[in-house]
Amino acid sequence: MISFLNQPELPELDEIDHALIRATQTGLPLSPTPYGDIALGLGLGPDEVEQRLQRLLDVGVIRRIGIIPNHYRLGYRANGMSVWDIDDKTVDAMGEMIGKLDFVSHCYRRPRHLPDWPFNLFAMVHGTTRETVESKVEDIRNRLGGNVRDHRILYSNRILKKTGLRWRKSGEKKCCG
Amino acid sequence: MNKLERDLINNMQGGFPICAHPFQVLAERLGYDEQTVIDGVKRLIADGYVSRFGPLYNTERLGGAVTLAAIAVPPDRFDEVAEQVNACEEVAHNYAREDVLNMWFVILAEDEEALQDVIKRIENTTGLGVLSFPKEQEYFLELHLEVPEK
Numbered sequence: 001m002i003s004f005l006n007q008p009e010l011p012e013l014d015e016i017d018h019a020l021i022r023a024t025q026t027g028l029p030l031s032p033t034p035y036g037d038i039a040l041g042l043g044l045g046p047d048e049v050e051q052r053l054q055r056l057l058d059v060g061v062i063r064r065i066g067i068i069p070n071h072y073r074l075g076y077r078a079n080g081m082s083v084w085d086i087d088d089k090t091v092d093a094m095g096e097m098i099g100k101l102d103f104v105s106h107c108y109r110r111p112r113h114l115p116d117w118p119f120n121l122f123a124m125v126h127g128t129t130r131e132t133v134e135s136k137v138e139d140i141r142n143r144l145g146g147n148v149r150d151h152r153i154l155y156s157n158r159i160l161k162k163t164g165l166r167w168r169k170s171g172e173k174k175c176c177g
Numbered sequence: 178m179n180k181l182e183r184d185l186i187n188n189m190q191g192g193f194p195i196c197a198h199p200f201q202v203l204a205e206r207l208g209y210d211e212q213t214v215i216d217g218v219k220r221l222i223a224d225g226y227v228s229r230f231g232p233l234y235n236t237e238r239l240g241g242a243v244t245l246a247a248i249a250v251p252p253d254r255f256d257e258v259a260e261q262v263n264a265c266e267e268v269a270h271n272y273a274r275e276d277v278l279n280m281w282f283v284i285l286a287e288d289e290e291a292l293q294d295v296i297k298r299i300e301n302t303t304g305l306g307v308l309s310f311p312k313e314q315e316y317f318l319e320l321h322l323e324v325p326e327k
Contacts, residue, residue: 066189110311116277
């Protein structure tokens with residue numbers, strides 16, 4: 001997948017795109033013609049819905065279309081956020097390598113918070129048990145070799161909140177706190 | 178979980194066709210009929226194996242600002258602080274993790290200014306410091322989770 005983070009310019013979205021995003025962000029209808037159903041609801045032609053969604057996918061506004069699995073329910077009970085302190089000069093090369101591993105679901109470079117938090121590479125590892133997560137993290141360690149100064153695994157022991165994206169246009173924002 | 182359900186989970190995490198009859202196209206590719214695939218996805222959602230079916234949007238590309246944030250919460254205040262953090266509509270996910278930094282959450286805001294505002298508000302409400310870890314580079318290629326072997 002291409003990373004869009006280094007492309008500062010955002011794709012232009014018009015009112016119809018916004019309406020389409022709002023109509024699909026919680027899911028597509030489970031019918032033989034999901035895009036046609038969405039089109040009907042928005043008063044658009046089915047071709048237009050398909051073309052717009054294809055464009056949103058092409059410009060990276062949509063990452064992918066499909067099912068979002070529930071890791072925990074599928075038996076991946078152990079969720080370890082592995083964090084690594086890697087030299088700034090090699091972190092991107094290491095990140096590319098680790099991100100390609102099939103047991104790593106997300107891999108990001110993030111800022112350090114020195115002195116307490118020296119870690120700049122985050123790789124999420126899922127396993128059926130903590131032992132499997134640990135052996136996968138050991139595999140990452142071996143691949144990183146001398147590039148690792150320090151690392152840690154932060155296991156999650158509780159999901160405190162989980163909501164999907166609820167994106168609104170400007171002016172529809174509500175406040176917290 | 179039966180073979181159909183495994184096939185759906187292993188083959189539907191991306192690339193769902195954009196066309197008039199996408200389930201028909203997918204069903205032919207996997208060797209099932211259309212209604213079997215539709216019913217299979219419905220069942221996976223009903224049984225909780227799948228949380229959602231549809232497009233996965235990239236908030237940053239929508240012009241929003243996102244960060245992963247963490248707080249070192251004193252254990253005796255954990256539930257109270259979780260409630261305060263979760264009360265923010267901009268907090269999408271929140272996980273308890275085993276570390277000094279024991280609360281990790283994702284904040285989605287309209288723009289960078291709004292994001293900093295949320296962080297300040299959480300700091301004021303909880304009286305605790307919030308560390309922010311915005312993504313600087315993304316390396317993951319694609320999420321592909323195989324159904325684990327029994």
